[in-house]
Amino acid sequence: MDEDELLNGEKVEKILSPHPLSFMRFQSLSMFLIIWGIVAGWLINFSEWNTIFSNNEWLSVLVWGLVLLLAGIIASILTIRWSIFFLYLGVFAGGVALMLSQGWLGASGIFIPFYMVSISIIGFLFVEAYRRSHRYIISNQRISFKGGIVTKRERTLRYDKIADIDARQGIMGQIFGFGTIIPISQSGFGLGSDKSLAAGGIQLGEKKVGFFGLFGGGKEVQTPRARSYYELHGVFPYKEVKKLVEEMVQGNVITPYQKEQVAFQKEQVDIQKQMRDLLKMQSDSKVDQKGEEGSEE
Amino acid sequence: MEASSIDIVVFAPLAPILGVLLFWFIQLLFIESEKYLLSKIRPNHEPFCKFTNFLGIFFQTVCHALGYTVTKSGVSNFDISVDYGKVSPKKEKKGVFEWISNVFLFIGPFFIPAFILLVCLFFLMTKGFEIVNSSQLLVIKYTFGEQISTFGASLLSFSNGFLDFLLNIDLLHPAHFGFLLLMIFLGMGIRPSYIGKEKKEKVDMLYDLKNIKTLILNKPIYLIILFTIAYIFFYVSFWLEQNWYVSFFIILGWLSIISIVSILIADTILILIRTTDELTGRWKVIPYITIPTSYIFARVFFFYIPTDFTKPVSILILILSTITVTYFLLKRKSNKFKTKQDIKKIKKKKKGGKDG
DSSP states (O other), X not given: OOGGGSOTTOOEEEEEOOOTTTTHHHHHHHHHHHHHHHHHHHHHHTSTTHHHHHHOHHHHHHHHHHHHHHHHHHHHHHHTOTHHHHHHHHHHHHHHHHHHHHTOXXXXXXXXXXXXXXXXXXXXXXXXXXXXXXXEEEESXXXXXXXXXXXXXXXXXXXXXXXXXXXXXXXXXXXXXXXXXXXXETTOTTEEEEEEOOOEEEEETTTTEEEEEOOOOOEEEEEEOOOGGGTEEEESSHHHHHHHHHHHHHHHSOOHXXXXXXXXXXXXXXXXXXXXXXXXXXXXXHHHHHHHHHHHO | OOOXXXXXXXXXXXXXXXXXXXXXXXXXXXXXXXXHHHHHHTTTOHHHHHHHHHHHHHHHHHHHHHHHHHTTOOEEEEEEOSSOEEXXXXXXXXXXXXXHHHHHHHHHHHHHHHHHHXXXXXXHOOSOOXXXXXXXXXXXXXXXXXXXXXXXXXXXXXXXHHHHHXXXXXXXXXXXXXXXXXXXXXXXXXSOSOOSXXXXXXXXXXXXXXXXXXXXXXXXHHHHHHHHHHXXXXXXXXXXXXXHHHHHHHHHHHHHXXXXXXXXXXXXXXXXXXXXXXXOXXXXXXXXXXXXXXXXXHHHHHHHSOOTTHHHHHHHHHHHHHHHHHHHHHHHHSSTTOOHHHHHXXXXXXXXXXXX
């Protein structure tokens, strides 16, 4: 954070960025590309089935594409994120287009592993650039979240506006000591929702009776969820950061005891005011009495 | 020599049990060696040790859940973390059911990882799975000596096949490479290296044996029932002239052999980690780079000059080059193999340099 971005009396406590392994779900997509690229290369060139592939040059492309897309579908269903499928579809389409345009179809056994490894390296670099774009600044007054490669996003959250803190640590986080902390604001920023839907189909006989039904039932569950640039994503050391944020929230938010104290002080002030008014009234009446007595004399 | 009836009735069923117990005891000793090495590298490799601990806890928790499932107690809560695992049953069952689920908890982790590897080996290993063939059955006498011989012979055949597979393992074959990785991972997680956030509780071989002893002494009747079942199983096998009884224990023996070899390989890696800790900076990466580089170099070399022993020689080159590179690095870049005279020479050289 630049000096001119700091508010009056603001002191930076910690500047954090996500742990290199905290974006493992994105890195694993690239990892799969490397593994499948090498396995596909071995399958086409060195395995006992290599003669099948050498007889038909399109077969290797078909097998490569099918496994890639199948993996994309499975990953998309598991994570409820169809972008993974479209990403793998893009990788496949790009590879096929390159092979056709350059006339490398006959050399698919060499092209596929090299192409897959190259794409995954680009993927790893992109994830790393994305990770490095994140910056979380914890000061004594607020938390600033910054992130984004092309479009820069920023969120500022004052501690007194934090209603709740959600913290989670996966297995990798437990091993390497990082975790994610989502501060949920009073307006509900930092909350997402999970929806479930049921679908079913039935077919009776051979094309004589057919029935397909889609039964939709919406069930929404509010769950803490935010983009990595709107939460303290994969911060290290997790426990220390969590404690710091909680202490900051505690220090800036009025506690029930403090509330009682304030109410009590308010009551005291009211009593004092009443007493002052009474005293004033008394003194005023004395002055009036004296005045009346003086005029009688 | 004719077999005596007391040998067949009383002692013969004990033979494979004793064989398995012996192998299991050896397995426990090897686990101790792994724990020792993990404790030595722990200060510098905390995440790595946490990972191995997680693997161990994972298997232990899965075994516990398996125990509750087998006893039809059901699983209501399955909680697992890096240093803690907890399984709660749906129905609290006492007596023999509780005892069986405890048996799964204490003994399962020693065999479940090995069982996964055995399943993989069925697809990869071509020989060594012979138990007792029909021609051998004709000469088998159900005596203590014959039972232990059959047990030993099958284990020897399996060990030969397994060793042959490992020596001829093709690290450029995805399935073989995957199996080796799995073997290393499972070898490191056959038993948790430490339990709890801090190493407070001593969890070692004696701890395991103490648990099993308590399990036996608390309910000796169940152990008697178990032995009775074993004896009935033996008599049924004997009556039907099938060697099912010894075959069952042979499979347990295979599992022990797989575990021991996995732990040995895991130990080798732990020794390499411990040795490279003596090196500083980027030099400690060199031995790890040598492993794939030397193997690929050897395979490329033998691709152009083919021999009958391409794969074992490549493995040998990998091992020797890694040892040589590590040795030279230790000698040149650390004080590990330096004699007093060497150190004096260096000091003199430094002094001379300063004076000059």
